[in-house]
Amino acid sequence: MALNYLATGPSNAPVVLLGSALGTTHLLWQAQVDALAGRFRVVAFDHLGHGGSETPPGPYKMADLGGAILELMDHLGVQQASYAGISIGGMVGLWLAQNAPERFKAFALLCAPAVAGGSPQMWTERAELVRTKGTEAVADAAIGRWFLPDFAKASPGLVAAVRHQVVNTPDEGYAACCEAIGAMDLRDGLASIDVPTLLIAADQDESVPADAVRAVADAIPGSQFELIENSAHLINLAHPEHLTTLLAHHLR
Ligand SMILES: O=C(O)CC1=CCC(=O)O1
DSSP states (O other): OOOOEEEEEESSSOOOEEETTTTGGGGGGGGHHHHHTTHHHHHHHOTSSTTTTTOOOOOOOOHHHHHHHHHHHHHHTTTTTEEETTTHHHHHHHHHHHHHHGGGGEEEEESSSSOSSHHHHHHHHHHHHHHOOOOOHHHHHHHHHSSSSHHHHHOHHHHHHHHHHHTSSSHHHHHHHHHHHTTTTGGGGGGGGSEEEEEETTTTOOOOHHHHHHHHHSSTTTTTEESSOOOSOHHHSHHHHHHHHHHHHOOO
């Protein structure tokens, strides 16, 4: 099995898969795992090249990341699940919604654009930086984008824990996922998505501006859009209870 995962909750309950952000692990979802595991079988996993998962040499494509998740479902004997993902986890969710819709009951995708923000070259350069200097070289900038200053000041332990995940991400895994993001363009398939999909954006997200997420919602027929106020990129950490409520309602 390529992917490391933590499965919590009753074994006969409906399954919810949780996919985390670039440079983070399944621990990013701890608050939601704790809150949802009474009602769901919650499977929080590490993407390819992250945490305890395998790190084959890159570059990766969204199909590699999505294929590994389908393999995890097969391994667990899960025919159908709901899926929540943040950032790259949400982007892979868009790939799954387009390429394996029959395996999913619902998607909740946080801070997920259909095409990479910045230029493809920016992502190639970030991959090169990490391959030469390591994830330490991008950690402080990521933390600066992911939390509002007041939240970071009030929650130093949590911010340090996320930074720890970033610097412990395998350099090749992080770089290969940057290449997957840089090469991604999922816009053409959005109109054909017919699984119930909730798109969630943050009002002060420098990594994935809310307008990019709104554009995804506008292109998916019947999808829902929620804008979370007073949050940067990592919404599920900034507003854990609110996010848990949205997920519990949409993924039931
Ligand atoms: O690194 C960032 O700030 C942006 C990002 C893109 C995908 C992801 O998971 O984070």
